[in-house]
Amino acid sequence: MSDSTVNTNGDYVNFYQYKGKHSGILGWLLSVDHKRIGLLYLGSMVLFFLVGMTLGFFMRLEMWNPGQDVMGPQTYNALFTLHGIIMIFLVIIPGIPAGFGNFFLPIQIGAEDVSFPRLNLLSWYLYTIGGLLAVASLFLSGGPIDTGWTFYAPYSLRTGTEVIMPLMAAFILGFSSILTGVNFVTTVHRLRAPGMTFFKMPLFIWALYSTAWIQIIGTPIIGITILLVIVERLFGVGLFDPAMGGDPILFQHLFWIYSHPAVYIMILPAMGVVSEIIPTFSRKTIFGYGAIAVSSIAIAFVGTLVWGHHMFTSGMSDESRWVYSFLTFIVALPSGVKIFNWVATMYKGSIKAETPFLYVMAFIFLFSIGGLTGLVLGSLATDVHLHDTYFVVAHFHYVMFGGTIFIFFAALHYWFPKMFGKMYNTKIANIALAIMVVGFNMLYFTFFILGYLGMPRRYYDYLPEFQGMHQFATVGSWVLIAGILLMFTNLFLGLKNGKKAGNNPWGGMTLEWTVPSPPPLLNFKKIPTVKYGPYEYEHYDEVTKNVN
Amino acid sequence: MSYTDTNEGKIAHAHDPRYGINVMIWITLLSLTVITIAVAGLDLGNYTLLVAMFIAAIKSGFVINYFMHIRFEDLLFKLFIAGVIMVLLVVFVLTALDVFLR
Ligand code: HEM
């Protein structure tokens, strides 16, 4: 290996400074360096997140008074559909794996890059093309899609709005996701540093590995389903439309066979990040390493069998209803294993309550509420009452936003110094977190109550007795958004004028903390040989002795 | 498996061109397709689906083993494929639980 970590003067060169074939913007768009691709993903996702957030802001504005405020029903339908599509397909499904996974998976296993760097770049291009198609579909003659992000048949077959183009977008995004999955599975099997056995891998890697399998196995199913809808719309083939002898419930099966496992694509990587941050800030070996690693696989497996819990009220057979309800409860077991192990890790640790750790605490609080209300929805009897109400909207925002997105934020704060070599203002980051948590609960906890009282989801209008709570929730959305903007501004300022961060500001033990910040092009001067597990703090001095 | 132990050597000679056998399989696949279409014309009642799936399974077997080269690969790959097929089976059974009992 020619040494790309130093220049001719012998000074250390990081991957930003490294001069490849191309420079400037092309140096990014044509780079096959996993770190640059990870950052491309992160940038695009933050952008789409802000767009999705703005759509949410306008929806809440519309709910200030009953009746029409700032938009009519058709616009509201388009807004929640787009908000859902953007947040799901463009933000949290690629989310942590494509962004942080790309950047840190090779470094954490002691590799120079992923197995297929070009495929990696291709998957970012597919992602971008999918995103652009989704946006372009808004301007076609039919008008923006209004089916909800779930594209349920037969409505998606009959609506006059533009359906085919956003479906194509989702199809292409699926391919991007599959390619990332294939890349990660191969990389984990083939490129681990000498000495790094499977059970010495950081738990983030275990989580990415399980996720990659779901991406590979599940995503083709949504791809085929999407194609079937397109075929039916174009040629009237009668697959899902009951008027033509089709079966609309079959669409729901096919859709959720992918989309339920997709929620594990969203949450498993987040759980992996949590399993990194907690030991680092407790300065203690993680409690139950093997149990956490295996529970990721168990969640991935059992999680592929529970999709029917989205269909309790759809008219499927009674046998299916109790079977799916039962299977759903089983997923709670491996999830509980994780929560208890994290708490046990903190027990008697020497905890440093720094910014990333605080974000994780917010996650545990919000995600527990989301997860436990999931059990309420997973039980047959209560779901019949709560299905398609704001209770569901509250539940999935608690798990997806309070869960995955809060950990996305935590990961940003944890790895920021490593990715950029600079530090943000931690005090402001903590204040932003406090504001977000307050706004979040004002907005979404109110949704639980509204839903319990019978407020249906996906309506631009409501009965007058709900007004007080709707207004309270809308104010909450302003608080939440203020917190988010403060957080991003603070990170942006850190990026521009932050103090130089050391190579290991938090005292981490995984391999990324043993290389300089920002890392050099091929990550390591010399591929390391791994002797200890990732969180064995009794060997901290030995593992980090060469870090300055 | 370590960093240096890439499988390159093995993969290289697993790629012997076997045109003969590939063409044979291609013809088999085509004939199976013809059979599928022919069978669709018969009235087999409840067995229609089973027969169609059975033929499809044979075809996939050929494609996976020869065109996708799995026959000549490591045990690891075979285990992966077996695992995925198991998941697929369970998914079929769970869906059938609704479709046939509704
Ligand atoms: C940033 C602030 C956010 C606000 C103010 C917000 C607000 C809303 C509102 C008002 C709805 C529609 C409720 C209805 O009428 O049924 C909604 C739906 C939804 N939200 Fe959010 N949300 C936010 C963030 C997120 C995030 C981060 C995610 C996922 C990661 C997300 C995923 C969804 C999904 C999937 C839907 C359902 C769309 C549909 O019904 O098809 N939201 N959100």
Ligand SMILES: [Cu+2]
């Ligand atoms: Cu589900």
